[in-house]
Amino acid sequence: MLHTVLSEAELQLCEAFGRLFEDGGSTRIAGRVVGWLMLCDPPHQTQAELVQGLGVSKASVSTELRQLELRGMVERITLPGDRRSYYRVAIDAWPELMARRLRVIDRCVALADEGLALLEHASDERRARLAGLRHGYVRLQAVMRAALEELRAETRAGRPGPASGKAGKRTVKASKASHEKRSKR
Amino acid sequence: MLHTVLSEAELQLCEAFGRLFEDGGSTRIAGRVVGWLMLCDPPHQTQAELVQGLGVSKASVSTELRQLELRGMVERITLPGDRRSYYRVAIDAWPELMARRLRVIDRCVALADEGLALLEHASDERRARLAGLRHGYVRLQAVMRAALEELRAETRAGRPGPASGKAGKRTVKASKASHEKRSKR
DNA sequence: CGGTTCGTTCAGTCAATACCGAACTAACTG
DNA sequence: CAGTTAGTTCGGTATTGACTGAACGAACCG
Structure with missing residues (x-):
């Protein structure tokens, strides 16, 4: 198993998110991304995983993720020894x-x-x-x-976190699962 | 004086309403109409007056007014002996x-x-x-x-109104001013 | 009955923009 | 160094939908 796969029903929920976002003045893809990040396991995903899972272009994922991060709905995290960035729904x-x-x-x-x-x-x-x-x-x-x-x-x-207000980055448990090589394609 | 005329500044406010509505997922014209109806004197206006005042098409005014009435933001009233309908911002x-x-x-x-x-x-x-x-x-x-x-x-x-909840139509004071003939075009 | 006025509807135009492919940069690996 | 991978940016396309003009319907007036 190479990456998160959502069931048919879960994908439909992503679509519902997409429509909700669309109606709210954002884009369908932004909504789908949020939907995916709401359901996926583990909670943090790479751009490539989103591209694969949602069947949308790299360009869109990149753009929308930046947009979502800007709006504070998604946050970018990094894992030691991993070149990629991971994205997850913002805790706060x-x-x-x-x-x-x-x-x-x-x-x-x-x-x-x-x-x-x-x-x-x-x-x-x-x-x-x-x-x-x-x-x-x-x-x-x-x-x-x-x-x-x-x-x-x-x-x-x-969120007891450190004294500093913004409750700094929290530890991400190993989760080697999403850490594997994908030789294929 | 044949119909309501708004000052430059007031028209700019209408535009601001227009932009606000646009951002909120409605249309610019709907916002302009609401803006006009917020500022105009008398408070009730015909479609023709809105067309003239805002410089938009009859078609748009007709469509948007219906939309706004649907959403409960505008109400249509009639005056005795007048064939036209008048529109004003909804009281409630x-x-x-x-x-x-x-x-x-x-x-x-x-x-x-x-x-x-x-x-x-x-x-x-x-x-x-x-x-x-x-x-x-x-x-x-x-x-x-x-x-x-x-x-x-x-x-x-x-709004003490009649016992029935919805506070029926309230009287519209004569306001002959907006009731004149416009022979010109 | 024509003729005018009020209003709606519809088809077409035009602008905005969501989305994508492809080219590109940058970072890492051997 | 060449080669792979991660991600951004840009130009083009295609869809959407706001807005309009013009045709139409309906109610009134002589």
């Missing part, structure tokens, strides 16, 4: 993910504010429309900030 | 909007559940990844449900 992705969502909401609030500034001397009725919009977004902003704090606290608690 | 859009966001989150939770079902007999480590994903989404789901309830309560409170 949630706070970052939530923060990103929040930033969009912030933008909405800012937009409403800008509008209210423009209508400074306009009728109450006109201002009321924007004020209502703003109100809803502020509400959303508030609850999401709360959720973000909860998640941050949880992550800190669940 | 927020609960619906929030509910829609929630549905996306639900889908994510469902996806994680599906994965967990597939990995029923897999190692704890493999299940943990999906469980973590699920956990975050459930958290988000919870706070958003709370926010939704708050908003629902507010809307009910702020």
Whole structure:
């Protein structure tokens, strides 16, 4: 056995991830990669394994992985004595993910504010429309900030790690399995 | 004065709405329409006014308005003795909007559940990844449900309306201004 | 009944971009 | 050094879908 193989059903789940990501404004392949990294065993995979397993091009995997790492959803790890990089779903992705969502909401609030500034001397009725919009977004902003704090606290608690905040790289157990030669092709 | 005209700055705000909607997976024109309806005076506008004001095609305005009405962001009203329909930003859009966001989150939770079902007999480590994903989404789901309830309560409170829940159509004050003949083209 | 206005629908155009193959760089191995 | 492997980048292709013009339908007006 040379590399992770997912069952038909698991691959279908990857596709579901793909569609979800697509709908969310990302790319299908990014979603498939995340899906794969959610299910695979071991949890860390090489680019080549993703290429093989998902049947997509090297180029796409490379690009999307970088994108995902940028967004904090995937992290790159290395193993001693291995030239390749391995990728796995980020352990502490949630706070970052939530923060990103929040930033969009912030933008909405800012937009409403800008509008209210423009209508400074306009009728109450006109201002009321924007004020209502703003109100809803502020509400959303508030609850999401709360959720973000909860998640941050949880992550800190669940991950005693070194004193330094970012909970440095954790040890990767040997897992020689994914460490083999592939002479074929 | 034949119809609403927005200032340069206000039009720029419409564009900002357009970009926001675009980024959010909707269309630029939908955003521009919402922006216009947020700022215009009177708050209700005909399709023709939107076409004129935004400089986009009749076809697009028709399509996007229907889309926006579908999503509950815009409502169509009619005036006595006027053949045209008027559109305005929906008064009670927020609960619906929030509910829609929630549905996306639900889908994510469902996806994680599906994965967990597939990995029923897999190692704890493999299940943990999906469980973590699920956990975050459930958290988000919870706070958003709370926010939704708050908003629902507010809307009910702020809008005494008829006993029937949905707070029926409210009176539209005469506003003859937007009611004139336009002989010109 | 023509003629005008309001609105929808559809087919076509155009721009954006997801994806890929191939060329390339860089690091390692013998 | 030549040869293999890992990964990035770039140019091209093909798909998608936003937007439009024009044709159409439907309701009103004389």
